[in-house]
Amino acid sequence: xxxxxxxxxxxxxxxxxxxxxxxxxxxxxxxxxxxxxxxxxxxxxxxxxxxxxxxxxxxxxxxxxxxxxxxxxxxxxxxxxxxxxxxxxxxxxxxxxxxxxxxxxxxxxxxxxxxxxxxxxx
Numbered sequence: 001x002x003x004x005x006x007x008x009x010x011x012x013x014x015x016x017x018x019x020x021x022x023x024x025x026x027x028x029x030x031x032x033x034x035x036x037x038x039x040x041x042x043x044x045x046x047x048x049x050x051x052x053x054x055x056x057x058x059x060x061x062x063x064x065x066x067x068x069x070x071x072x073x074x075x076x077x078x079x080x081x082x083x084x085x086x087x088x089x090x091x092x093x094x095x096x097x098x099x100x101x102x103x104x105x106x107x108x109x110x111x112x113x114x115x116x117x118x119x120x121x122x
Contacts (some may be wrong), residue, residue, distance in 0.1 A: 001054050003027040007034050010110065012117045013044040013076075018106075020052030028059040035067040035078075044075060045113030049106045050082040056090060068099060077101070077116050079109040 003021035010016055015038040023031060031048075038046050048064065050056065068078050079101045082088055091097040103109040 001052075003030075005030050005034055007038065009041070012114065013042055014047070014110070014113050014117050015041075015043045015045070016047045016049060016106065016110065018049040018052065020054075022055040023050075023053055023060045024055065024057045025059045028057075028063050031060065032063045032066065035063065036070075039067065039070045039076075043071070044077070045117045046071065046076070046078045047106060047109045047113055048078060048080050049109075050080060050084070050087055051106060053082070053084070053087060056087055061090070061094060061096060064100065065096075077113065079103060079113055081106040081109045 001021040003023065006018045008016045017031070017034050017038065019031060035046065046067065064078065071078055081103050083104045088102065091100065091102060101112060103112065
């Protein structure tokens with residue numbers, strides 16, 4: 001499956017970044033750019049939708065951690081949608097399942113982020 005990335009502004013400072021295919025050393029910079037753009041545009045909630053991802057590597061994890069470090073001081077949060085047990089296992093092995101809220105569906109993650117962004121900014 002070819003790598004693709006799409007970003008949607010859901011309003012209320014919430015962004016949905018959907019990736020498909022392999023997110024690795026070659027493609028992670030596109031994800032990093034999309035996350036940086038969303039943050040610069042005032043995102044407080046970002047959903048990284050890995051529902052169609054077939055593979056992620058340590059570069060991807062680093063990109064996601066970098067986004068968390070930019071969002072949290074602003075009261076923001078990054079959520080992940082992923083139902084693939086192999087990809088979820090990567091988060092569990094690295095203990096990053098304790099850093100990220102990981103949801104089985106994009107809608108569940110969006111519901112969580114909408115509650116966050118509806119709250120007043122600290």
